[in-house]
Structure formats: structure tokens, C-alpha cells
Amino acid sequence: xxxxxxxxxxxxxxxxxxxxxxxxxxxxxxxxxxxxxxxxxxxxxxxxxxxxxxxxxxxxxxxxxxxxxxxxxxxxxxxxxxxxxxxxxxxxxxxxxxxxxxxxxxxxxxxxxxxxxxxxxxxxxxxxxxxxxxxxxxxxxxxxxxxxxxxxxxxxxxxxxxxxxxxxxxxxxxxxxxxxxxxxxxxxxxxxxxxxxxxxxxxxxxxxxxxxxxxxxxxxxxxxxxxxxxxxxxxxxxxxxxxxxxxxxxxxxxxxxxxxxxxxxxxxxxxxxxxxxxxxxxxxxxxxxxxxxxxxxxxxxxxxxxxxxxxxxxxxxxxxxxxxxxxxxxxxxxxxxxxxxxxxxxxxxxxxxxxxxxxxxxxxxxxxxxxxxxxxxxxxxxxxxxxxxxxxxxxxxxxxxxxxxxxxxxxxxxxxxxxxxxxxxxxxxxxxxxxxxxxxxxxxxxxxxxxxxxxxxxxxxxxxxxxxxxxxxxxxxxxxxxxxxxxxx
Numbered sequence: 126x127x128x129x130x131x132x133x134x135x136x137x138x139x140x141x142x143x144x145x146x147x148x149x150x151x152x153x154x155x156x157x158x159x160x161x162x163x164x165x166x167x168x169x170x171x172x173x174x175x176x177x178x179x180x181x182x183x184x185x186x187x188x189x190x191x192x193x194x195x196x197x198x199x200x201x202x203x204x205x206x207x208x209x210x211x212x213x214x215x216x217x218x219x220x221x222x223x224x225x226x227x228x229x230x231x232x233x234x235x236x237x238x239x240x241x242x243x244x245x246x247x248x249x250x251x252x253x254x255x256x257x258x259x260x261x262x263x264x265x266x267x268x269x270x271x272x273x274x275x276x277x278x279x280x281x282x283x284x285x286x287x288x289x290x291x292x293x294x295x296x297x298x299x300x301x302x303x304x305x306x307x308x309x310x311x312x313x314x315x316x317x318x319x320x321x322x323x324x325x326x327x328x329x330x331x332x333x334x335x336x337x338x339x340x341x342x343x344x345x346x347x348x349x350x351x352x353x354x355x356x357x358x359x360x361x362x363x364x365x366x367x368x369x370x371x372x373x374x375x376x377x378x379x380x381x382x383x384x385x386x387x388x389x390x391x392x393x394x395x396x397x398x399x400x401x402x403x404x405x406x407x408x409x410x411x412x413x414x415x416x417x418x419x420x421x422x423x424x425x426x427x428x429x430x431x432x433x434x435x436x437x438x439x440x441x442x443x444x445x446x447x448x449x450x451x452x453x454x455x456x457x458x459x460x461x462x463x464x465x466x467x468x469x470x471x472x473x474x475x476x477x478x479x480x481x482x483x484x485x486x487x488x489x490x491x492x493x494x495x496x497x498x499x500x501x502x503x504x505x506x507x508x509x510x511x512x513x514x515x516x517x518x519x520x521x522x523x524x525x526x527x528x529x530x531x532x533x534x535x536x537x538x539x540x541x542x543x544x545x546x547x548x549x550x551x552x553x554x555x556x557x558x559x560x561x562x563x564x565x566x567x568x569x570x571x572x573x574x575x576x577x578x579x580x581x582x583x584x585x586x587x588x589x590x591x592x593x594x595x596x597x598x599x600x601x602x603x604x605x606x607x608x609x610x611x612x613x614x
Contacts, residue, residue, distance in 0.1 A: 212268060420442055
């Protein structure tokens with residue numbers, strides 16, 4: 126594919142937390158991976174006129190402008206790539222296992238033994254290559270990855286992500302207590318130094334080592350500091366990581382917070398000077414813009430206020446929270462607080478790969494919370510609003526999967542929707558490929574309908590995509606305008 130592409134067809138993207146824009150007969154021009162301009166409601170007879178106005182010759186596009194022209198089929202559409210704000214790359218071989226465990230037992234019985242295998246770099250290479258490939262094919266264009274505690278295999282993950290062309294945050298796990306002897310870091314100092322080494326390594330990866338030419342010098346892969354959770358870190362390690370964060374103000378941070386009631390109790394025993402789990406992270410300077418807090422199932426109103434004040438955000442992982450019997454995060458209340466919220470697959474705590482299953486379970490959870498007759502006193506406090514204890518609307522769910530994740534990862538100015546100037550991270554969807562994606566037999570073809578009728582049909586098709594599709598319906602996946610995955614890759 127050329128460095129420049131002119132797309133013509135149907136597009137869907139978020140413009141706000143409550144609004145989706147459904148574009149039919151849209152022209153979108155992408156140059157060097159970024160969206161240059163968009164024209165909407167362009168009839169076929171107007172194509173030459175509109176492109177000429179923008180300085181392009183449609184008939185000589187491929188020769189004069191080194192550009193491709195892609196006209197979508199009648200039912201196809203393009204939407205922004207999906208953003209997974211929390212997952213564990215070394216845990217994917219465990220997908221579907223451990224259904225009988227809650228969090229802490231699940232870690233000891235399944236997770237730590239699996240992650241310990243990643244001292245073997247050949248094994249890490251094979252697993253991580255499959256993880257990134259499958260995530261891309263599932264439509265995940267941006268992903269925040271936990272690696273194991275091994276800095277050497279975390280470097281392998283960063284290499285694989287870059288080679289495959291995904292946009293990602295990559296962090297080595299920090300942990301030196303409440304873990305087995307065979308999977309425990311040597312010292313707090315060694316853990317911090319390994320993290321520092323990974324940050325330097327990832328910075329040196331780009332942009333000079335990109336496996337393809339790009340006019341955009343911004344990094345596709347970034348480092349993220351990754352204390353597993355407070356319960357797995359001694360005070361000395363938390364202090365060291367906090368100091369590292371203070372010296373690296375632009376580096377992201379990811380950890381877990383208030384996932385499981387027993388975890389919360391044990392954390393407060395380990396940090397008796399703190400009155401809440403959230404206060405532990407605040408004490409060590411870990412809450413700021415760019416901090417991704419996974420789960421947050423049992424947050425109090427006061428803890429939400431702290432997260433809001435510090436600029437941190439939340440990765441909502443409903444599939445994992447169901448699977449490990451952790452509970453249901455009150456995302457509606459978080460949104461009413463003005464918190465940044467994205468979606469996370471949390472594989473393998475969550476057994477479903479990709480972001481769409483998380484969107485579906487986020488929808489189901491919001492409906493279940495809406496019909497619960499009573500709310501826990503420590504969580505309710507009479508708080509109401511536009512989203513609290515109400516089903517999350519379709520526009521809001523897709524916002525979480527795209528723009529919400531982008532904001533959480535400090536990428537809202539770069540990706541998440543199709544505003545001119547943003548980079549073209551996108552999915553070309555071909556509806557009806559997977560068996561569950563049922564298209565009405567004998568319905569009128571979109572070409573025979575008015576534009577408004579086609580817009581209505583696009584809205585219906587998009588909702589089906591969100592709730593019944595799988596990776597077979599995603600023909601092409603683009604990151605920064607480059608085709609990096611999809612069923613037809």
C-alpha cells in the first residue's frame with residue numbers, strides 16, 4: 126500500500142462520551158499515517174470535484190500523488206482501532222484455565238508458574254509473537270501490556286510489538302513479596318534498575334529502528350512502570366519506584382487497585398499507615414496523569430475523588446471481574462465523577478481476547494447494576510447522575526473502547542477517532558463474515574436507499590458489529606495508516 130490513501134465509504138467514530146458520528150459517502154485522505162482531511166456526504170458524481178479542491182487528481186492519484194484509492198463495499202465500514210488498557214502478555218497461554226479460583230489463589234496456582242517460564246527467551250519470543258498477532262487481528266491497535274518480572278523477556282515483547290506494528294505500552298512487572306521464591310526479584314534496587322534499563326531500551330528502539338519508513342517520529346512503543354500491585358511490593362520497592370516515577374515525569378504507570386475484597390484487606394494490613402488502598406499509591410507518588418489503575422471494583426467515593434484530583438484513570442475489566450468473582454466496577458459513577466475510563470481484557474484473568482468482549486460485558490454489568498435493589502452504603506452515598514446505576518448507551522461503550530482508552534494512555538491527541546491531524550489507527554469491517562453476524566435476507570441493498578436510510582442501516586450494522594462479530598469480520602487492521610493485521614491481511 127502507498128504512503129497515501131484516499132478512502133471512500135462509510136465511517137463510524139466517537140465525537141463525545143454520548144455521541145457517535147455515522148458517516149456515509151465520506152472521503153478520508155490519509156498521508157504518512159495521519160488523517161489530512163475528511164469530506165462527508167460526497168456523491169459519486171462529486172468525487173473528482175472534491176478531490177481537485179484538495180489538490181488531488183482522482184484519475185491520476187496512483188501516479189501523480191503516489192496514493193491509493195480505496196472504495197469500500199456497500200455494507201463495509203471503517204471505525205477507529207480498539208484500545209486495550211490492561212492485559213498480561215505472558216498469561217495468554219493460560220486463557221480458559223482456572224475457572225474455580227478467586228484472585229489470590231489464581232495467582233499462586235496458575236499465574237506465577239506460567240510467568241516464571243519467561244526466563245526462556247525463545248519461549249517468550251514464540252508466545253509474544255502470537256499474543257501481538259492475535260490481538261491485532263482482534264482489532265486491538267493499542268495495548269497496555271504487562272510483561273513478566275524479567276527485563277530480558279520484556280525487551281523481547283517490545284521488539285515483537287514494534288516489528289508487528291502495534292501501538293503499545295510495555296512494562297516489566299515489579300514484585301518482591303507475596304510471591305513464590307522461584308518467581309521473586311532479588312532486591313528492590315535490582316527491580317528498579319531493571320525497570321530503568323527497560324525504559325532506556327524502549328526509548329532507543331524508535332524511531333530509527335522502525336521496520337518500515339515513517340514520516341512520523343513519535344514512538345509506537347512506550348515504556349510503562351509496572352508495580353504489579355501494592356500487595357506484591359515492599360515499602361522499599363514502592364519507595365524506589367516512586368522516586369523513579371518522579372525522575373521520569375512523562376513515563377506511564379500501571380498497576381492494580383481494589384480488585385478483590387481479600388486483596389484490599391491484605392493490602393491495608395501490609396500498609397497500616399494508609400486508610401485506603403488508593404492512599405497507598407498516592408503516598409508513593411504513583412497517581413498522576415498517565416497512571417492506569419486496573420479494576421477498581423470496590424472504590425469508595427473518597428477514593429474516586431483522589432483519582433480524579435490526581436489525574437489518574439481506570440481500566441475497566443468486566444470479563445476478568447466476572448471470571449475471578451471479584452465484583453462489578455461502578456463505571457457509571459466513575460464517568461459521572463469525570464474520571465478517565467477505558468476497557469481492559471486482563472487476559473488471562475479475563476478469558477476473552479480483544480476489546481469487543483469487554484465492551485459486551487461492560488454493557489451487561491451496567492444493566493445488572495441498574496436493576497440491583499440496594500447499593501452498598503459505603504459506595505452509594507446518594508450519588509446519582511447521567512450514568513450512575515444506569516445501562517451504558519452504545520455511544521458510551523464505544524467511547525470507552527476508543528477515546529476513553531486513548532485518554533487513559535495519554536494519546537487522546539493522537540488516536541481514538543477520525544479528527545484531521547490524528548493518526549489513522551482503524552478497522553475495516555466486512556459485516557456478515559462470522560456466523561453470528563446475521564444480515565437480513567432479502568433486505569434492500571444500501572445503494573438503493575436514500576442517504577438517511579443508509580445511515581440508519583449503518584447504525585444497525587455497527588451495533589451488530591459491537592455485539593455479535595468476531596475477528597473474521599475485521600478484514601484489515603491499520604496502525605498509523607499501515608496495514609498490520611486482519612482476516613484479509
